Amino acid sequence: MPLELFLDLFSQPCRSVYIxxxxxxxxxxxxxxxxxxxxxxxxxxxxxxxxxxxPAIRDGDFCLAESVAIMMYMAEKxxxxxxxxxxxxxxRARVNEYLSWQHMGIRMHGSKMFxxxxxxxKIMGRGVPEEKKNAAMEExxxxxxxxxxxxxxxxxxxxxxxxxxxxxxxIVEVYQPVGACIDVFEGRSKLSAWRDRVRQExxxxxxxEAHQSILCGQEMVNSLDVNKMEAFKPRILQMxx
Numbered sequence: 001m002p003l004e005l006f007l008d009l010f011s012q013p014c015r016s017v018y019i020x021x022x023x024x025x026x027x028x029x030x031x032x033x034x035x036x037x038x039x040x041x042x043x044x045x046x047x048x049x050x051x052x053x054x055p056a057i058r059d060g061d062f063c064l065a066e067s068v069a070i071m072m073y074m075a076e077k078x079x080x081x082x083x084x085x086x087x088x089x090x091x092r093a094r095v096n097e098y099l100s101w102q103h104m105g106i107r108m109h110g111s112k113m114f115x116x117x118x119x120x121x122k123i124m125g126r127g128v129p130e131e132k133k134n135a136a137m138e139e140x141x142x143x144x145x146x147x148x149x150x151x152x153x154x155x156x157x158x159x160x161x162x163x164x165x166x167x168x169x170x171i172v173e174v175y176q177p178v179g180a181c182i183d184v185f186e187g188r189s190k191l192s193a194w195r196d197r198v199r200q201e202x203x204x205x206x207x208x209e210a211h212q213s214i215l216c217g218q219e220m221v222n223s224l225d226v227n228k229m230e231a232f233k234p235r236i237l238q239m240x241x
């Protein structure tokens with residue numbers, strides 16, 4: 001039985017897992033879980049991941065959550081090329097350093113801008129106060145600057161001369177606000193050049209396929225039934241209003 005991947009490509013971590021599996025020719029069954037429609041709360045998915053989050057995998061009787069753990073599992077099981085998670089002590093440390101930082105360092109800021117620009121106006125019928133929107137944008141700019149100046153510096157990729165899990169996890173996060181019509185690459189030549197190298201290493205066709213959902217995010221959100229998103233309102237009110 002092939003590996004089962006439970007994913008919503010609207011989600012950054014899901015895109016990294018999807019790209020990694022496809023790029024490394026890992027056979028899998030793609031099980032789509034629409035977060036906006038609440039599929040994660042279904043009884044069957046609860047048996048795969050009681051945390052009700054994607055990505056998640058089922059490999060026979062073995063289930064696993066969390067994107068980084070999933071990709072490390074696939075790297076070991078399917079013996080993917082060393083550059084993804086290098087054996088070299090220093091290069092692996094660079095990968096681990098970025099993976100440890102990114103949860104709070106970039107994910108929340110990129111996601112927040114997508115919520116502010118796209119999801120909240122749909123769910124709430126009004127925009128976020130301008131001062132909160134500006135503060136969120138400032139946080140995102142700080143994270144992007146950190147990627148350029150700390151994690152990339154003058155290297156082609158985060159861990160050196162080759163792409164790694166760090167670059168894959170980074171690029172999907174950087175693309176989340178792009179789906180909210182924020183050009184994060186404008187005025188950032190180093191980030192833009194790195195984006196082009198990562199896209200080329202992954203393969204333009206696979207890269208574009210994986211990001212199609214988020215780049216068409218506004219259209220997708222407009223088509224959603226707002227009544228199905230009532231559960232998000234209390235948390236939005238607490239965080240943004």
